[in-house]
Amino acid sequence: MSILVYALHYEGEFNKNSLGAVSEGAKLAKELGGEAAAVVVGGDDLTDELCASLGGYGASKVYRVKGPEGLAQPVVDAMAKVIADEGFKYALFGGGLLGFEIGAGLTARLNAGVTMEVTAVKVQDGGLVAERPILQDSAIVDVGYVGEPGIIIGRLNAFDATESGDGAAEVVDVDVQLEDHSTKAVMVTRGEQRGADVNIEDADILVAGGRGLGKAEGFDLCESLAEALGGAVAATRAVVDAGWYPYAAQIGQTGKTVAPKLYLAAGISGAIQHKVGMQSAENIVAINKDANAPIFEFSDLGIVGDLNKILPKLTDAVKAKKG
Amino acid sequence: MSTAPVEFPPPVDSAKEFVAAPEDPEDERIEVGVAIVGGGPAGLACAIRLTQLLAEDESLMESLGEVPVALVEKGKSPGSHLLSGAMMHPSAMKKLFPDVAEGDWPTYGTVDTDAVYLLPNAKRAVPLKPTPPPFRNHGNHVTSVAQLGRWLSGHAEEAGVYILGETAAAKLLVDGGRVVGVRSGDKGRGREGEELSNFEPGSELIAQATVLCEGTQGHLTGAAIRRFGIGSEDPQQWELGVKEIWEVEQPLDRVIHTMGWPLRFGARYREFGGSFIYPMGEDRISMGLVAGLDYRDARFSVHDTLQLLKGHPLVAELIEGGKRVGWGAKTIPSGGYWARPRQLWAPGVAICGDGAGMVNVPTLKGVHYAMHAGMFAAEAIVERLKAGAGCQDLSNYARKVEGSEIEKDTYRSRNMRQPFTKGFFVGGAIANMMEISGGRLPGGRWATHDDATVDVFIGPERDYPKPDGKTTFDKLSSVFATGNATRDDAPNHIRIQDRVPLEVALMWQNMCPAAVYEVPEEELDAARANGNGKLDGKHEVTMQITPSNCIQCGAITAKGGRLTPPEGGDGPNYQAT
Numbered sequence: 001m002s003i004l005v006y007a008l009h010y011e012g013e014f015n016k017n018s019l020g021a022v023s024e025g026a027k028l029a030k031e032l033g034g035e036a037a038a039v040v041v042g043g044d045d046l047t048d049e050l051c052a053s054l055g056g057y058g059a060s061k062v063y064r065v066k067g068p069e070g071l072a073q074p075v076v077d078a079m080a081k082v083i084a085d086e087g088f089k090y091a092l093f094g095g096g097l098l099g100f101e102i103g104a105g106l107t108a109r110l111n112a113g114v115t116m117e118v119t120a121v122k123v124q125d126g127g128l129v130a131e132r133p134i135l136q137d138s139a140i141v142d143v144g145y146v147g148e149p150g151i152i153i154g155r156l157n158a159f160d161a162t163e164s165g166d167g168a169a170e171v172v173d174v175d176v177q178l179e180d181h182s183t184k185a186v187m188v189t190r191g192e193q194r195g196a197d198v199n200i201e202d203a204d205i206l207v208a209g210g211r212g213l214g215k216a217e218g219f220d221l222c223e224s225l226a227e228a229l230g231g232a233v234a235a236t237r238a239v240v241d242a243g244w245y246p247y248a249a250q251i252g253q254t255g256k257t258v259a260p261k262l263y264l265a266a267g268i269s270g271a272i273q274h275k276v277g278m279q280s281a282e283n284i285v286a287i288n289k290d291a292n293a294p295i296f297e298f299s300d301l302g303i304v305g306d307l308n309k310i311l312p313k314l315t316d317a318v319k320a321k322k323g
Numbered sequence: 324m325s326t327a328p329v330e331f332p333p334p335v336d337s338a339k340e341f342v343a344a345p346e347d348p349e350d351e352r353i354e355v356g357v358a359i360v361g362g363g364p365a366g367l368a369c370a371i372r373l374t375q376l377l378a379e380d381e382s383l384m385e386s387l388g389e390v391p392v393a394l395v396e397k398g399k400s401p402g403s404h405l406l407s408g409a410m411m412h413p414s415a416m417k418k419l420f421p422d423v424a425e426g427d428w429p430t431y432g433t434v435d436t437d438a439v440y441l442l443p444n445a446k447r448a449v450p451l452k453p454t455p456p457p458f459r460n461h462g463n464h465v466t467s468v469a470q471l472g473r474w475l476s477g478h479a480e481e482a483g484v485y486i487l488g489e490t491a492a493a494k495l496l497v498d499g500g501r502v503v504g505v506r507s508g509d510k511g512r513g514r515e516g517e518e519l520s521n522f523e524p525g526s527e528l529i530a531q532a533t534v535l536c537e538g539t540q541g542h543l544t545g546a547a548i549r550r551f552g553i554g555s556e557d558p559q560q561w562e563l564g565v566k567e568i569w570e571v572e573q574p575l576d577r578v579i580h581t582m583g584w585p586l587r588f589g590a591r592y593r594e595f596g597g598s599f600i601y602p603m604g605e606d607r608i609s610m611g612l613v614a615g616l617d618y619r620d621a622r623f624s625v626h627d628t629l630q631l632l633k634g635h636p637l638v639a640e641l642i643e644g645g646k647r648v649g650w651g652a653k654t655i656p657s658g659g660y661w662a663r664p665r666q667l668w669a670p671g672v673a674i675c676g677d678g679a680g681m682v683n684v685p686t687l688k689g690v691h692y693a694m695h696a697g698m699f700a701a702e703a704i705v706e707r708l709k710a711g712a713g714c715q716d717l718s719n720y721a722r723k724v725e726g727s728e729i730e731k732d733t734y735r736s737r738n739m740r741q742p743f744t745k746g747f748f749v750g751g752a753i754a755n756m757m758e759i760s761g762g763r764l765p766g767g768r769w770a771t772h773d774d775a776t777v778d779v780f781i782g783p784e785r786d787y788p789k790p791d792g793k794t795t796f797d798k799l800s801s802v803f804a805t806g807n808a809t810r811d812d813a814p815n816h817i818r819i820q821d822r823v824p825l826e827v828a829l830m831w832q833n834m835c836p837a838a839v840y841e842v843p844e845e846e847l848d849a850a851r852a853n854g855n856g857k858l859d860g861k862h863e864v865t866m867q868i869t870p871s872n873c874i875q876c877g878a879i880t881a882k883g884g885r886l887t888p889p890e891g892g893d894g895p896n897y898q899a900t
Contacts, residue, residue, distance in 0.1 A: 135806075135898075138648075237811060241869065247811075253803070254811050254871070271799040292789060294797070 002034030003128075004088040004149075006075055006102060007054060007062075010190065012045055016202045019057050020159035021094030024121065026058020027164070028092075031123040037061040037088075038169070041078050042069035048171055055169030057161060062169045065176050070190055072101035073182035080109050081176045089148050090128055092121075095156040103153040114151040115143045119158045128152065137276065156201065157259040157280065200249055204261045205231025208251060208278070209239060212267020212288055212307060216244035221311040222266055228318040234258065236274055252277035267307050270295025287311070324861055325619075325780035326824045328883025329773065333818035335885045341546035343494045345503060347527045355485070356387030357704055358504050358530035359394040360492040360543060362401030364468060364690050365676030366536030367475035368419055369697030370394050374482035376705040383708055392484045393528060395507060397491040397891050401479075402472035404538075404875060406566065406653040406900040407690060408599050408611065410578065411466040414728065415694035420478075429474035430464035431603045436577035437461070440637060442584040448637040456758060457685040457736075458580050465578075465601045467609070468690060469897040489892035493525055495533075495543045497550065501670035501715055504529040505543065510890050514812045532704045532714035533672045536697055539654045540877030541678030542888050551669035557661040558773040559680055560740070561654040561881040562596060565626045565836050566611030568603070568649030568899050569642050575602035583747070585631040586614060590746030593618050593777070598632055599687070600641065603899070607648070608641060613687075615657060616774040616881040617744065620782035621830035626652070627787035630795040634788060642794065650801040651900040652836040654877040655689070656680040658771045660737035667724055668717035673700040683732045684740045685754070692729045699723035735762035741769035775883040779830045781858050798838040802872050806896035807837075809871040813893060817873060819884035821866045825850050827883070828864045834882055837874045841867040 005025040007018040025036035038059045040046055043066065051062040063082050067074040079091060079102070091106060093099035100116065107114040115130040119140070122129050130143045130152050200206055207226040209219050219233065226233045235245040237252055251258055253273040263281035268274060270286070270293055278284070279298065286299035287310055296302040303310060345352065357373055359366045373392045377384040384391055398404035416428055426432075439458045440448040480486055493508035504527060511522035535544045539561065548554045579600040586594040596614035603609050612629040632638055656662070656677055663680040667673065675681070676693030683689065703720035707713065724730060739757050743750035757763075790797040796804075817839065819831070831840040846864040853862050873886075874895045880886045 238869075241811060250811075253808055271797075272803045273799060294790075294792070297792070 002032050002088065003029045003036040003090045003092055004079060004083060005036060005038045005059070005092045006079060006099065007038045007040050008096075008098060009040060009042060009046065009050070009069070012050065014054070015094070015096070016161055017094035017096055017099070017154075017156060017159070019161035020157070021092050021154060022054055022057040022059050023162045023164060024154070024159035025092045028121055028123060028128060032126070032128070035060040037063060037086075039063045039065065039075065039079050039082055041065045041067045041075050051171045052168035055167050056163050058164050059169045062171050063174045064171055065174050067176065067178060068183075068187060070098070070187050071185050072098060072105055073185065074178050075102045076105040076109055077178050077182050078174065078176045079106055082174060083110065083149055090150045090152060093153045094159060095154040099153055103151050107151045110149060112149050112151050113145045113147055114153065116153045117155045118152050119155050121152060156257050200232050200234045200251070201256055201258055203232035203258075205229045205264075206234045206258060206260045206262070206281075207231055207264045207266065208234035208236065208268060209245065209266050210236040210268030211238045211242075212269070213239070213244070214267075216242075218267070218307070219245055221307065221315070225264070225311055225315045225318070228315050228322070229262075231260070231262070236268055265295055265299070266311060268295055269293045270298065324824070324826060325778040326827055327776050327778040328827050328830070329775040331820045331823045331827060331883060333883070333885040334820065335818045337546050337549050341494055341543065342497055342550050343506065344498050345496050345527050345529065352527045352529045353393075354388055354390070355393040355528055355530050356391040357393070357532045357534065358528045359392070359534045359536055360505055361536040361538055361541075362394055362396030362398070362476055362486065363405055363472060363536060363538050363676065363693065364475070365538075365693035365697040366394055366534065367401060367472065367479050367697070368415065368694035369534050369536060369675065369701045370479045370484040371419060371475065371482060372698040372701035373705065374479070374484060376701060380709065383705070386708075387531070390485045393487065393530070394479065394484055395487045395490045395492050395505065395528070397888050398488070398894065399892050399896050400473065400488050401476035401486065402469040403896045404894060405468040405472045406564075406651040406897055407466070407468040408564075408566070408601065408609070408687060409466045409468055409690050410460045410463040410601065410687070411471075412463050412688055412691040415691035415698070419694060419698060428464065429470050430466045433462055433464055434578045434602060435461065438577050438579050440579070440581045442581050442635060442637070444584050445635055448581070448635070457687075460578050465603060465609070466690065467603065467899045469900045471690070491888035491891045492537075492543055493888060495546050495550065496527060496529070502533050502547065502672035504533055508888060508891060512814050512890070514814060516814050531708065532717070534675060534697070534700045534704070535672060535678055536675045536693070537678045539656055539677045540880045540886060541674075542886070544674055544678035547669055547672055547674065548664055553664050553666040553669055555662050555665050557658060557771040559656055559662045560658040560771050560774050561616045561877070562613050562657045563616055563625045563652065563654050563834070563836070563876065563878045564611050564613040565629050565652040566609060566650070566900060567629070567647050569608050569610065569645045570606055570648050571608055571642055571645040573641070574605045575600065575608050575641060578602070581637070584635070585628045588747040590749070592620050592623070592782070593744055593746075594623065595740075595743040595747070595750070598629075600638065607899075610638070613655065615740075615743070616654070616834075616878060617772065617777045619777060619779050621779045621826045622782050622785050622833055624785075624787065624833040626798055626801065626836040627785070627833075630788050630790065631786075633794050639794075647796065647804070649897070649899050650796070650804045651895060651897050652874060652876040654881060656682050657684045657740050659684050659740055660733040661768060662771045663733070667721045670715045673703065673717050673720045675700050681729055681733070683736055685736045685758070686732070688732070695727060695729055696724060699727070737762065738767070738769040741771060744772075774881040779826050781826045781829060798836060799872070802837045802874060805874055806898070807872070807874055807894060809873070809889065809893040811871050813871060813890055815868065815870045816887045816889035817868065817870050817879060817884060818887065819866075819868070819879065821868060822863055823866070825858060825862045825864050828866050829858070830882065831866070831879065831884070834878050836876060836878075837872045839869055839872045841869070843867050
């Protein structure tokens with residue numbers, strides 16, 4: 001076996017970043033001539049069917065461990081045991097705070113080498129080499145591993161989830177004795193930080209609003225359009241700062257990094273601090289009344305005009321098209 | 324309409340907020356020998372000199388406890404907040420490191436050729452020959468102070484200095500009429516000052532002597548000068564410098580200074596300053612524009628004026644095909660000799676470097692004075708400790724400064740900056756006369772003035788270039804290039820009145836190189852409606868402030884506000900400035 005991936009689940013579904021990591025692990029393992037397996041930790045909601053579904057993303061085996069879900073240390077215990085028993089050469093994480101915490105914990109536990117914020121991984125001379133941006137993303141370094149295992153922690157949304165596998169994965173139950181310190185933390189509540197119910201990182205379509213909306217009520221227009229398109233609403237730092245929208249929806253340097261299929265930027269000027277959070281979106285559509293706004297320099301489609309007129313018309317048109 | 328920003332003073336009570344008696348229980352205090360505030364050239368030279376002197380006297384070293392020398396630095400590491408031109412005079416490095424060859428210094432070496440140009444307009448450049456004496460830089464080293472700071476801090480740590488990075492010195496601790504140390508700033512507070520889950524209160528550093536080396540606009544330096552009444556009757560003045568580092572295709576073979584365009588010559592605008600362009604090795608240049616903060620036009624922006632300068636053929640040729648790799652901004656004390664604190668020490672504390680105004684304005688020198696002053700402070704403190712006298716009286720530090728080149732050089736140019744309030748040509752003529760006469764003519768004491776007392780007005784629309792992201796840049800992408808990623812919910816560390824006349828608001832917006840202050844579009848629309856399409860200052864506006872953009876240049880303190888140190892570690896992370 002060559003690559004072990006941690007897959008996070010919540011309410012009967014795997015996290016999009018975890019699925020990305022499984023897909024990436026499977027692809028790389030194939031190139032290395034090995035296989036990728038996944039570790040899942042949780043309770044009874046980890047059904048045989050749910051675990052086996054990771055096979056659809058290329059995992060050959062899924063190690064199922066009973067334990068508290070959503071906490072880092074129990075997963076460190078589980079992965080350390082699986083790696084010790086089965087001898088994996090690499091551990092791969094899809095990013096996110098939990099992935100960072102587990103990856104760091106596992107690194108310390110196994111005295112391993114680690115690379116964080118990885119944006120791509122390649123096979124070179126029979127091993128994996130991680131690409132990691134440095135100096136505010138102005139340069140990329142290649143990081144190879146001299147010892148085993150090598151820990152690779154991806155940047156959020158660095159790896160795409162692609163269904164590629166050959167059906168169901170083999171599910172293996174593993175009994176792991178949790179360390180004393182791993183059971184000290186207890187999950188109190190689980191959910192999006194600061195009470196927001198949007199999960200913008202997983203959305204395929206995002207309608208993002210900026211200061212150009214003029215006032216907090218301007219977000220009503222974004223919400224209607226997002227609802228019609230079946231997407232979610234995101235926001236810039238400036239409007240979160242002004243209290244128009246919750247922090248959980250903030251995109252950019254000090255917010256979240258997203259890569260949806262469609263990013264519709266309404267009234268967003270496109271400062272670099274915002275751009276770094278959304279530049280990997282597949283399609284960027286910008287609406288702004290200022291033709292000189294920097295966002296037009298990196299959008300696929302730009303509309304210069306009044307949001308208050310364009311957004312409602314767009315919403316109506318989408319609704320009409322969808323019937 | 325014109326208004327002086329000083330009419331809208333910042334809501335600050337320095338004596339109450341920034342000076343306190345120690346209050347932590349004794350077992351929680353951190354006891355050190357000497358506490359140094361600020362990891363710049365002054366603080367690090369002071370720390371290194373202390374370790375050199377203490378190494379010669381083991382029993383004295385032991386008497387100072389486990390931590391003989393501690394240095395607090397608010398940046399991520401020493402160097403993160405350092406920015407200067409700079410052409411460094413070699414005397415201080417030679418004194419501090421007699422065994423290190425000049426070729427091994429962390430500098431870009433010396434440059435043999437000087438060139439000074441007067442730019443009459445956007446097209447022409449008139450070389451001034453022979454090079455005016457203040458601009459002769461033979462023997463001086465092209466230096467990045469950010470890199471110098473990192474190198475010095477490596478030496479300091481090796482010598483046993485205890486460096487506390489990401490730590491702001493928030494309060495001066497005064498007990499029984501003498502300074503007994505500093506209190507570090509709290510960490511993990513929310514926007515309203517509330518304690519977040521990662522809250523960590525500050526700690527008290529108790530020291531036998533405290534050395535304030537905070538650089539320009541020193542936070543505790545200002546508090547100490549007020550508390551002990553040791554300021555000059557002449558107020559300190561500042562200039563704002565914005566600089567960029569460029570990777571270029573052709574190596575630059577000379578040190579260039581320019582005067583004139585894009586600054587305006589008229590006395591009405593009071594735009595005093597110039598630009599510098601220095602080679603940094605074979606493939607980089609450092610360039611910047613410096614302007615006095617006693618300017619008057621609310622539309623004047625040093626950052627955008629630097630963007631304009633890059634369009635001048637003289638400069639455009641140098642950077643053609645190149646790439647901007649760094650940016651930053653900082654104020655420079657420019658009040659000179661008269662504006663320096665009347666007394667450079669108070670019981671238990673010494674003040675060094677830029678915070679004490681140790682800058683020679685005409686020659687654009689300050690780094691080596693800062694280092695000398697730091698070393699003098701170290702020597703004075705060790706003398707006192709050796710005598711068993713305690714550091715209540717540090718007048719011996721002041722005497723060392725007075726007998727040195729710091730005093731001699733700044734006295735010679737003591738009146739050179741002030742005449743420029745009369746405009747470029749008259750001011751230039753008077754300054755020339757001073758230079759030729761070695762500072763004797765015209766004699767007397769030319770008063771300085773507080774930058775914030777100069778009234779500002781809204782001048783005509785400026786023709787700053789639209790940023791293209793290749794040769795010209797907007798403020799926000801420039802802030803990004805500094806590595807600043809301050810969390811958004813940190814408390815606001817900038818004290819200003821946020822409702823002010825439009826000309827003051829616009830002045831702050833344009834002054835700030837980091838886009839911290841903004842007059843909202845709707846306020847501008849309302850002002851235009853009030854003034855029949857014209858903008859004037861009868862209208863009061865409420866500003867939008869984004870403190871997380873702040874790169875702590877200090878201009879706001881000169882122009883009517885008050886910068887305080889944010890949480891340690893916040894702000895820029897300069898690499899080569």
